[in-house]
Amino acid sequence: MPPLTTLLSFYTSLLKSLLTLVFARLYTPQETPPRSLKGQTAIVTGANSGIGLSIAIALAKQGANVCLACRNADRGAAAVSHVVSSCDDAPEGHISCQMLDVGDLTSVRIFCENWDGEIDMLVHNAGIAAPAAGSAAKSREGLDVMYTTNFLGGFLMTHLLENKLAPNARVVLTSSTGSYSGASYFLQAHNEAPPNHRRSTPGVLARTTARVKALFGIAESSAPAYARSKAQQVLFASLLQSRFEASHQTARTAHAFTPGFTSTPIFDKFDVSWRTWLSNPLFAALKITEKWIAVDTDEGAKTGLWLALWGDEIGRNGDGGGYWERMERRTSFVTLMSERRKEREWNVWERDAGIVWNG
Template sequence: MTDLSGAPKLDTLLDRTIVPGYTRLGIVLRRRNRPADPEPGALRGATAMVTGANSGIGKAIAEALAGLDASVILAVRDRIRGERARQDILTTHPDADLTVTECDIADLASVTECTEGLRERLPKLDVLIHNAGVLPPERAETADGHELTLATHVLGPLLLTDRLAALLNAAGDPRVIFMSSGGMYTQLLAVDDPEYRKGRYRGATAYARTKRMQVAFTPILAEYYGPQGISFHSMHPGWVDTPGVAAALPGFHRLIGPLLRTPAEGADTAVWLAAATPTPPSGRFWHDRRPRPEHYLRRTHYTNGELWRLWLDCRQAARIDTG
């Protein structure tokens, strides 16, 4: 049985001091006291889908889920990169059941098309991991006219979840996981300007704002789809050495360098949330296998009214049928 309640004092201290906790040190120092690993073969018979599975943390998640015997769908926007990742994972797990599906999560038509294919061929979906992420250098809009980080981190995942809800509902213990970021702690909920049209655009701010939305929406998703038996979790992976970080934050990548976590270490909590027994409680925000506060700063708090307004606006922007 996993004890999720009293996080040891050292664990809490690491969380609050950020720099040691988010690096490899956090993983090493917490290792002895963390909740137990999923059992070998924990996901045998389960199907899991991971967005952005061709690189970095997403690829490491796909590999770890395959290592627990799940059938894994690598949802990618570039089939060739997806096939390359599939071949790489097959070198460590030659018997793994891996399929590549094209899904540009920032493009609502692509999300719809991909879910139509999945609904035709799958009887159920046990795990859905919203991992795809971007930190753009300047403001960009998608084909649907939405700001890129909003579309990638919020609108696409909301639509994907909604269109796969029936498949998730058909699984015994379905779980949906959002790969958020500790950067969200710095940001308010952008209720009045979710598309980041006002003020000077900074990619890191847009990224953190939309990662804040993922965490804020997790309890609502848990409430909305919970009666269908689906549990929702958001998490942050710490600071991880991935192609995305090296490209978007080269200075940070150089500065923290060897202290960055490996992709497998960054994947750990997502894999644990997907496979742990008993099912971790729904609607919470996690890091290193423990629930974490959603706020450290008083100024980032929001009202329920603001949260629901943004939720409804985003569902409408994602063209989710609210009828």
């Protein structure tokens, strides 16, 4: 049983996050302290739009060489042009785009094999809220596409690029407030592997519910898988920080953050119907209230930008491996997990990525 103070801190953090979801527009806009990034290099995945694009522009404005890692060549090229036009003096070659689909582990391996040069900021931002209509629910490797896209691709990418990380590199993961709802899985000590690996026989109620949904064309909710993938990012940041410290890479840091309720292109891909309210009520509610409650992407991106800029300095204060919101460290579910359970999760990730992460 965790100490009472830890439980209190966790639930206080949860309450703050829930309040932020509703009242973020009433909060004072965040101010990101500038830092010269001249000579530094950043990779931002999913940088052709939304939070990733906002982070890429801000890093470029402060002098960084920025690689936009995108899965669509045309959108990536358009994003490069947009970033360059947003900067007053971006030199030729300052901003580039390379093809990367984090939902395809082969694409991840090719990207990493072709990467040349030191990396100061590695921002894992690419993700999906649900598989695209008509697309496969499984990746090429036979894994859940949400799990692969939102988490496993970034896990593998970090491993393959680890020897190219600068001595004070900052690894930043765009998680979500939804990670709190995904925490329950990781706090169940008996679970050995993520749900997309476990097989079980559904009960009568579950089978009946499935039949009713199938009859009315109601899809299974993507919310649980999304929440788990975002919780995995929070756990990964903590465990990666521990590995950095164990290998005496004490200036390297890993951080996860939530942008809160942010108006991103994810909602443009999400249509709401009566079926949506039954299959995915949370996303339906967010879609309906987005224009009144959500903050814009520049505001939502600020905590991630701050961590990319100052993450190494934050780490000097012992705050590496944390979960952040509005530039404040929150107490995540990771503090409630057993070390044995954390190790099991890491082993599952290694198995699914087809690697052994020494060190």
